[in-house]
Amino acid sequence: QEQLQESGPRLVKPSETLSLTCNVSGGSMRTYYWTWIRQSPGKGLEWIAHISHSGKTNYNPSFKSRVTLSIDTAMRHFSLFLNSATAADTAIYFCARDDTVGNFDLWGQGIPVAVSS
């Protein structure tokens, strides 16, 4: 059964790097884009970025200067690194699968992350 599962620290200090990993169970990693989306009360759902199996990335300009994605298809996971975190980055972070045309057809359960000292 195809599943996505986010993991990582749920509390990050301001100015530090928010780092999350998404483990991919089942299916191929080659035919999709692997995506990070976050949800907060203030900004709703925000598409952050995605990465292909070959490492090609596209970023939301709102995050581009602070975000890096990586992927390890052998270990079947991909990761999000958001540096210089602020309270505004407090949100539920979802990893999701993009069918390459922008439909998110599989989601992780989401992981709440708070940025606070």
Place this chain on the structure above:
Amino acid sequence: IQLTQSPSSLSASIGDRVTITCRASQDVKKFLAWYQQKPGKAPVLLISSASNLRGGVPSRFSGSGSGTDFTLTISGLQSEDLATYYCQHLLTYPYTFGQGTKLEVQ
């Protein structure tokens, strides 16, 4: 591209026909998807390409529209349809979502 949904919330009864609209700030052709998000859960893709029902989604859900105006319709509301519904455009990066429509079932 900004997406504006209306209404922001609505209350309806079992069996009702419910319509949610999504307006795009520019022409997105048919590059629009709809999602359902139940409390405490991740969104689920209901409709792609404005009107294509995804596998496993009940046939009471339907989508229509193109360009800047889109509609999600639930024909025969069920109690399990309690959720927030979001539209999302797929035309260009960055993809964006509407602010959501919270559906309460009376």
